[in-house]
Amino acid sequence: MVIYGVALLAFCYITGIFLGDILGAALGVKANVGGVGFAMLLLIILSNKGIDAGWLDKKSQEGIAFWSAMYIPIVVAMSAIQNVAAAISGGAVAIGGGVVGVIFGFILIPILSKMQKNSMKKE
C-alpha cells in the first residue's frame, strides 16, 4: 500500500531530524546538525533492504516516489517565500559565489579524471 512507503519515509525523516537535534545539543550548537543527511542515509539503507527482502513492494515505493517527484515544485514554493527584496542587495554575493564555485569545479575535472584513469588501470 502507498501509505507504507509514505510511513517509511516519514519514519526516516523524524528519526534523522531527531538525531540531528541530539547531535546539535551534544556539540553545544543551537542547531539541527545534519538531520536531513541522516534521514537520507537511513532511507537509502532501509529502502534497499526493503526492496531486497520484498516488504517494500511497487505500490509502497510509489508512496516515496511521489514525494521525490514533488521535490522541485516544493523547492519552487520555498524560493517564493524568501526575503528576496532584501536579498537583491546581496545579488553580487550570489552571482560571485556561483561563478567562483563553477570555475573551481571545471578546473578540478581534468585532475580528478586523470586519477580515476590511473586507479582503473591498477585494477
Added chain:
Amino acid sequence: MDLMAMLTKVLTKNGLIFAFVLIGITNLIAYKLAGLTKGRIHGSAVAIFFGLVLAYIGGGAKGLASIPLFAGVGMLGGAMFRDFAIVSTAFGADLREIKKVGFVGVLSLVLGLLTSWIAGVIVAYALGYRDSVSLVTIGAGVATFVVGPVTGAALGATSEVIAISIAAGVVKSVLVMICTPFVAKAVGLDNPQSAMVFGGLMGTTSGTAAGIAAVDPKLVPYCAMTATFYTGFGCLVFPSILYLATKAVFG
C-alpha cells in the same frame, strides 16, 4: 452576493491546496519556456528563478507568503515539506551503484563540497558578511540551491541570507547548464570516468544533467550517479563539520 469575497475566502481557507495550483502553473510556464531553449536550460532552474521573482513581487520578509491570500505557499515551501521531499530523493539510490563510484568518485564529492564552501565563504566575506552562520549558508548555497536553505534553516540564518544562498545555487546551476558544452573538450569531459567526476564536483543534479546531455546523452547516468549523492552529503556536512570549521576560522 460578493463573488470575489467568497472566492478569496475559499482560497485563503484552503491555502495549501491553492498553493498546489499556483506552483503547478508556475512550473508549467517555466518548463514550457525552458523547452524553447531545446533542453539547454533545465525547466527546474527557470521554475526556481520564477519562484524568486514571485517572492520579490510579494515584497515582505516572507516573500509571496507576505500576502495573506498566498500564505499557503508558505506552508508548501516551509521547512517541513521541504525537508520531507528532500529526504525522499535519496530513494532509488542503489547501494551497489554507490560502491561502483569508487574512491575518486567520493573524492570528487568531497572536493566539490569543499570548493563550494571556500568559494561561497570567500565571496561572502569579501562583500561584507562576517558571521559564521551567514558565511556557511552562502557557501552551502554555492553547493546547491537545496543545501543552502537546509543549512540556513538548521543554523537559524536570516531569510535574506537564505534567499542569497538559493540564488547562488541557481546561478551555479544555470552556469553549469550553459558552460558545460563549451568547456567539455578543454577539460576532457568525454568519457564515463570524467562524467562521474564532473557530477561529483558540480553536484547540481539539474545543472549537470542538462549540461552533459548537450555534450553526450550517453554520459548522463554516469554523472547522475555521483551528483545524486552531492545534495544529501552536503546536507550532512554543511550544517555540521563545515559550520564548525567556519566557526573555528571566523569565530
